[in-house]
Amino acid sequence: MSGAGTRKTLLAVSSGGGHWEQLQLLREGFAPFHVIYASTIAGIGRASGVESLQLPDVNRNQPLRALGAFWKALLLVRKVKPEVVVSTGAAPGLLVLLAGRLLGARTVWIDSVANAEQLSMSGKLARLFVDLHCTQWEHLADGTRTRFLGRVL
Numbered sequence: 001m002s003g004a005g006t007r008k009t010l011l012a013v014s015s016g017g018g019h020w021e022q023l024q025l026l027r028e029g030f031a032p033f034h035v036i037y038a039s040t041i042a043g044i045g046r047a048s049g050v051e052s053l054q055l056p057d058v059n060r061n062q063p064l065r066a067l068g069a070f071w072k073a074l075l076l077v078r079k080v081k082p083e084v085v086v087s088t089g090a091a092p093g094l095l096v097l098l099a100g101r102l103l104g105a106r107t108v109w110i111d112s113v114a115n116a117e118q119l120s121m122s123g124k125l126a127r128l129f130v131d132l133h134c135t136q137w138e139h140l141a142d143g144t145r146t147r148f149l150g151r152v153l
Helices: 018-025 044-048 063-080 091-102 121-126
Strands: 009-014 034-039 052-054 084-087 106-110 132-135 146-148
Touching (some): 009 063, 009 091, 018 044, 034 044, 063 091, 084 091, 091 106, 091 121, 106 121, 121 132
Parallel strands (some): 034 052, 106 132
16 A cells, blocks of 8 residues: 555544644645545545545543554554654544554654643653654744644644
8 A cells, every 4th residue: 555656655644623624734745745644533534635544533541442543553554554654643643653653654743733831642642752743832842852843723
């Protein structure tokens, strides 16, 4: 499933709602890649004019379900074989980023613009292992690990 011609594959992942909207606002920046989308809402890509794969929805209050979701994330990344994984959150995106990292993909976390006071819990965890960790609020960037590169909204 990897690559369309010589273009590298990017797996773009998010939960539904605002996370998906922010991910879609990044589409223009994904142009150099063959992009495969994944979300927690079945068929959400149709409304955006893209195909999307479905991920299980999970949160921090469901540790056993999260283990199953992580296994599905590993299977998804293994199937897609992306060179890059990008997520705008939340927990399902974090699990796919971790799977991507373990399987050799470059990883990018973009914390939601809704997190203006502090990074989300998933964002704090992502900061520990992703290649590029971004916030959409300049005052939350730490100058080293977490970067502010602008806002998508």
